[in-house]
Amino acid sequence: MFNSIHKQILSTLILVSLLNILFLGTITLVYGNNALRESTVTSARFAREAMVQTLEKDITSADKIISSLTSLIDDELDPTRIHDPDYLQFLMDSWDSHVKRLAQNHLLSHTAYIYLNPELTGRVFDIFYADQNGDALVERQSNIPLSYFREGPLPTDAKQWWFEAIDKNTSNWTRPYSWTFDNGKAIEVVSLTKAYHIDGTLFAVVGTEITYENVKRATTEMRLLDNGYAFLLNGEREPLIYPDDGTYAYFKAAFDEVVPAELSEFNYKIKNQKKHAFTQTLGNGWILGVQFTSKDFFTPGRQYILIIAGTMFLSLIQSILFAHFMSRYLSKPLLDISSLLQNSSPVSGDLSIPKTIIARQDEIGIVAKSLVIMSEDIKSHIKIINRQSSNLQFLKQFDELTGLPNETHFKKIVANSILASPETQRFIIIINIDGFRLLNGLFGVHVCNQLLTSVAERLESLKKENYQISRLSGDEFILCHQALQPVPLIVSHLQSMLGGVYHIGDETIHISVSIGISTYPAHSEDISQLIKFATIALNHCKVNKESDWSVYAPSVADLSSEQFQMLRELKEAILKDEFILNIQPQFNVNTGKIVGGEVLLRWFNKNQYVPPNIFIPLSEESKQILPIGEFVLKETIKIQRDLKSKGIHIRLAVNISVQQLTWQQIYHQLKYAMSPFGLRPEDLSLEITESTLLHANQEAREVLHALRQDGFRIEVDDFGTGYSSLSYIKKFDFDTLKLDRMFIKDYPHSDDGAIASMIVTLANKLKVNLIAEGMENVDQVNFLKESGCEIMQGYYFSRPLEVKEFVRLLEEQARDASD
Template identity: 30%
Template sequence: MKLRTRLPLLVIPLIAGPLLLAGLLAFIALRQSAEQKSTDQISALVSRLDDQLQLLSHVATANIDIFSDDPLVKSYLLTSDAEERYDLLQRPLLQKLASIQRVYPDYYEIRILQPDGFEDLRLQNRDQPNLTEEEADSPGFLAMRHADQDTLVRIGINPDNQELALYVSRRISLINPAFESFSTPPKLRGYLSLTISLQSLLENLSPSPWPQGSLILTDAQGTLLAASQEIDSARLLGDYDLSPGITVLQSKSQIDLHGQSYQHHVKCLMDGLWLHLLIPEADLFKESRNIGLLVLLICLVAISISVPLLLVLIRNRFLKPVERLNQALAAMGKQSQLIQVPVQSEDEIGELSRSFNRMSLDLHQSSEQIHNLAFRDSLTGLPNRLMFIKTLRREIETARQRRGRFALLFLDLDNFKHVNDTLGHPAGDQLLIKVTEIFQSNLRGYDYLSRPVGIEVDRDMARLGGDEFTLLLNHPEAEHLAGPVAERVIKALSEPIDLDGTACYVGCSVGIAIYPDDGRTVEDLVKHADLAMYQAKARGRSTYQFFSSAIAAHSQQRVLLDQRLHTAVETLNFQLHYQPIIDSRSMRVVSVEALIRWNDPELGQVPPDRFIPLAEENGLILPIGAWVMEEAARQLAAWKKAGLPPLRVAINVSSLQLGQSGFARQITQVLNKYQLSAGDLYVELTETAVLQGREQVLENLYALRSLGIQIALDDFGTGYSSLSYLQTLPIDILKIDRSFILNLQENNNGVILSAIITMAHSLGMQVVAEGVEDHDHLAFLIAEGCDLLQGYLFSTPLPAGEIERLLNLPLPEVI
């Protein structure tokens, strides 16, 4: 059998069966919903009637207790003389009872009965005959007379008007104080009875929620007391006896009346009063039956429409997918974008489509991965150096053809190495990711004036490697916008960056090169932007710098200086000069500070403040520092051997040296090599080296202290000058920066110097004053108790041979 024939045979039962089943389930659910709705309505109605009746009964019971306790009622019943009772008390009592009826108009009969059942007094607010003046044998009086409690509540038909009424009666027993003692048991004096209209209750019976149904009130024997007025309940019931349903407090049954099925609900409202609800099942399930027929009609219409439509859809979904797969296979070999076909079925065609999609996706992802590996930075997702070079080359070509201009910004993080070394490489990677996010949030499409500049971070920004980034600013006003954009980046990175609870400050320096002014090739633009960035760092970091010819010249000088410094390190072409340090009490030279000097054959005398920062930057400070330590120890050993007076040598140490794990061991080896003691040398370091120190720096400082080598803090007052590290770090000597001494008379420097000397002494430190150049400086420092003095007043830094001569001269000749 062909598929064209099989499809209708399979589709028709598959569609018709579920639809018909759904219709049947819907009909059942609707029928159950109708029954539940009816039950809820019945419960609500019964609760409303029950609550109303209970409320009426409770209020009447409370009221009759109050009424029977009224002194006028008591006096009336205690007066045995009928003539006296009628003449003196009946009128005021009637007025009293009339006032009660005005408040409670439903109490349409208020009666007082004698103990023998004679109705002694009646007050009614209706025009109706009194047919029951003598009630000694009436069922109501007999029930009241034999009741276990003083108050009796009952439902019954009022014989005077044949209406259903609520009777509330109160037995009144009193002591006559005029003739009886208070210890005498109270005697029955009569009864107070309220006849209460139930009209408000009966009004709830009509209209019935079910037009063909009926609500009926009966007594315990099933006698009809009241009913809703939509239909003739008596005719509806005919000879049917309602009493069999009065067996439990609440029941439900199904009965047949005049050939029609009814649901019979029975509920006891109170003793002697029962509520019957007769609901035709035809009315009850009419709505669900109509909706069920509608559902059946909808199912048939759905079958007649869906079957032909589904046949067409299946035909299209079997034949056309094959054609789409063929077309997709042909296109996949010609196009680079992702090719996918829709999966429309779960059969072999659908599986074939999914397999094709998986194959196409894998090929596309592999292609994207290869592209990303080649052109994207794996950490930040930004274009890498290779992609940047391609983009920059394309921008140069476009600008050359259109005679355009653009700016290249070279960005370098200022404090990344410190964060990376201190917190570890994972923290450094996290920092780079967050920095990239900051770039994206601050550069996406706008400069600092919120003017569109066409920046697309994922396209125009690149990470060249490490902490270096580049940004292409392609805009007609790029030359004017580059500075504000750089300021915006620098400002954004000036805020602390949270790395797992640690606030890190990195900052950023930016170099800017403009095409074509600063270069027409990729190499020139990158080189010049890089040079401008280094100039920005030299200016104090966290700033930007445009490239200029002066920067190029400075760069050439820097390159030459770097080359010559490497040569000097290889040949050890350095000398040490020594500047004396004087004891302020004995005015004798007690130590010297070793200061490096470099006289290059090509550059001449190069100042330390020029080559030392370069050496710290390129790492040459480590071999230079090792040479200084070795040479200073050798010279000190030679002086000792020559019999010169005892002398100590201070050696300046870089933070990079302190960051080496074997630094303390290195000093120990040098001391042992030249047979020196720990007290012969002490090290000097700057505040910056301490504050930027890592854990290894602090470990080395404490190791030096444990060896007995003293530590001097140089240039105190020029850095952060935090008092906390003076208390916690192993510092023995405090060297006050020469700027305080030279400007002694300015800006309260004298007061500050006095405070520093006093503070250092209180912490157990010695104080060295640098820059002592005249006798006024000397006199002030001696008066303030400064321990050690150093400056041109005594001597400039001298070669070792001249230090020997200086030590042999009397001090007055030195000054």
């Protein structure tokens, strides 16, 4: 319609300006108020939700501390000894590290404490860990004097953490109060405490804290319009955080009329000023809210409408008065920029727009500046993309923890090496750190990651010997090396270099490694197959324990996939609660009474029973016997604790593997696991097979001797089935021989019982106890009874029983004895 840009710009500006004024004015008048109100309400709700999430996280963290402290008392307290000062001191010493760890991990205040009721003993027992210096390191605080508890509550609320917890008899959140640390530093806190009772008697108060500063920060960091603010009330609707402006009474009167609900929104007036409040009840009963005045709804909107109207009016006038000048003013710069864009590459950074155009303050100047900025941004983003691409490329080829090539990159390196000299023989070597899972449990993931890094650093030194090195996964590394030396020499070199002592921080860790090897091209020319064969060789030496290294051979691969699968499932059996204990009673044949029991482990894998003769050898070969043995000991001690609480005193026997016979394993476990429950060493017998006894190393012998000196009974299981001489047996300290069923199972049909009778005589001569196993008929029982054997077990008397059935028999026996 218009051929000139001047007329096009003039008519377009007038028309657009008029339409904008009409449209924006209508929208603003019709929808503005509601939209502004809804926006304000949404902002208030969002602010409330954000603060709720922050506070709920803090509350949940404190609840977990309380739960952990009460669980600690539940698990380890003997309720019958709460008036024994020595026992209480022992408990507090054993709980110290647990409370310290909870305090250290509690990021809100780094505090956790247990205060025992001083009225139980007339003494104060407490553990209070806190970060008193602000360096995130907790220290144990000194004991509170006994007078503190006997003087009663203070009007300053400084003792509410103790007295309110006792009065309410449930988890109690205090009002803010000031607490002074040993170093004299005072801090304002809110405490979560809980009283712990035993049969109506106060035993202790456990607690932790949130600094009042954290609570205030959570409710004041977010801006709420011009005049809005957040507030926090406790469960009794008393202010924890509220502006000191004299308005709380008005608010409380309005809030008291609101029906209690998790979420509440209501209005009220203060001196003709309408206020809007939004509240939410937190998990601990606190009430978080935000509030603001009515004029906060509309003040920004009125200003915005005036600005828009003024701008539109000025735009209309300007468009009419200056259209002619603007058309010429705009046309030439636009044509110049267009020409530059056609002839320049913004990505390369050579976009040279004249400074006169860039200096313009109008839209053309903005466009020019934007084009320059866009060009620079594109170049900057390209640099970032290139850098990220480089990092991504690194992660695709290298292990993030150790910086070694990953398996994919290793395969490429080895493939290129083979391609360069295919006639050269090479070894593919997989190295595994022995017992790494146990190290993870002992020292933690962080220390073990540093250990892996240290191993990788030692492996890096092999590059000068033309090794290709990679981290395969977990605690496994893979190497490729030309076969220039015999395998034993290479293995010896690697084991001496990698094995031994590592100093990681304050920890000293001793490791050994197992090695699996395959050969190129003898075993395969495919690198993936060579890695698979080396893995099979490694698994072979780990399972069979014939050596700590193995070279792949077809016979090595005979270990069935079922066994490997069973190994994987065996590692998870304890976590999945697949292990249960049975107990086979041991009877005194002269009295007919149960005098003991042998604890037997049963495994139900996916509800299918797995015989012990299948999984026990496999667990010993793979060292899974260590966590399994620890599980059996802990469960047996719990059984004995329950029997003691019922007044039943009986000895239980536990089978011990040779791998458990170390100071760090069974000695440490037994030394510190029984006394907290009031158990004596005489309550537990340790069954060691004859073959274990014969092949025990020096440490195992010393551990056995120390355990027997401490009072634990040592039983030699399967006696007579090994190849021991009598002179060798006499070198060991033990209390009981167990006659294996093989010496009596065929009596009286094809066995006259001579060997069994001889073993009974031998036990009497050695002045040790004798227990006969595998009794199946009355003839066997009578024969051994006449030979002088009193204690027997077997299906003739009872099959292995579930724990509750075994306990029921003992309870019946105890009732019969009392009658």
